[in-house]
Amino acid sequence: MELNRYIDHTLLKASATEAQILQLCDEAIKYNFYSVCVNSSYVAIAKEALGRSNVKICTVVGFPLGAMSTEAKIFEAKKAIEQGASEIDMVMNIGRLKSKNHVAVLKDISDVKRSIGLIPLKVILEISELSKNEIVKACEICVDAKADFIKTSTGFSKSGATLTAVKIMKKTVRDHLKIKASGGISDAETALKYIEVGVHRIGSSSGVAMMTSQTSDSTY
Template sequence: MTKQEIASYIDHTLLAPQAGVSEIEKLCKEAADYKFASVCVNPSYVKLSAELLKNSSVKVCTVVGFPLGATPSCVKAFEARTCIQDGADEVDMVINVGAAKDGRFTEVGKDIAAVVDASKDEGKKLGKDICVKVILETCYLSDEAIVSCCQCAKKAGADFVKTSTGFAIIKDKEGKLLPNGATAAHIALMRKTVGNDMGVKASGGVRTAEAAQEMIKAGASRIGTSSGAAIVKAFED
């Protein structure tokens, strides 16, 4: 792959709660320079990012119900509408993970649909086609649950399914932290489930060119990472 080819996969991400304006400005400048697919920022920085990127091809992506996914669907829908009004082009929502763990997939589907419908409706008002990505938080879920959540997202009209927030905390019996991000196996499973009609986003722990290529080979069509610049620099022109 060339630098520009890999750059087109990347959502250049900064979701740290302590991120300040200067860091967002740097993020947006890098995204414009490298021609990344988008920047992914917290809702409070959507307006600033949209202003900084208004003359570029880079989209503004934000997160909804982040990082727990445990807020009511109506709140997620309102958050999505507000972010789109502020300039967001893409919305990455977190599912109700507890509902998915319980096998309450009708509830999962309704939660996703609430955000998809609100996002598409708000985008239509503004003459924009809003992209909605559905974060499953795969490290908490069985393969069977991942498949069911992907089916819910597809039925609800979402554009992408996405692996992780990068903020999940999962431990073994001894209390040791375990990996909480994307795996090639989960990407392959998600791609197999949704087919070619939807995007699949790998996020969480994708920090090297090798990891990015592994995810793309497994079926990822977008990479969420805070290491976008380093990844692109590893590729030939």
């Protein structure tokens, strides 16, 4: 198992500079990560920096709150794809979910998915804001909306991924959706634990540290 191919090498902080985005891309090429994950304004820079490498570009939409209009999310997603994004991570409207306005949550996700076609859509649940029952309902909605992945966290809330939440997510979606764990995963040992319970992708800004700690291991 190649850990590097599970990693979305991530830099989403507001203070990220263009030079840091370029460094992120260089690291992704060096370690052959699955993708870089950047804010949408940096997609074009990442596209140029990655050149003909097989590293994909993931970008975030409605980030980090998820509370903007569906139309705004669609515009941001489509513009990012035009500029080179190959995957979209959108934030669920958590307030609508907690209001039990499940129809609105479903429409928000399904409209974005419909607008981007075959481009993979990951829906960020922000598990630190949700009860167990709300996590289950969020997962069920994502299945109905025909998303491709569910994702634990933005990394900008109270806490990130937990194994307990991922197990709930996996039990709910079974094989209908893939799972991305993100938020607080900073070492290879922890990443492997998530993969063992069924995670398909790891979002982390610590990909290089994971790889350098694995240099003598067959994982990489």
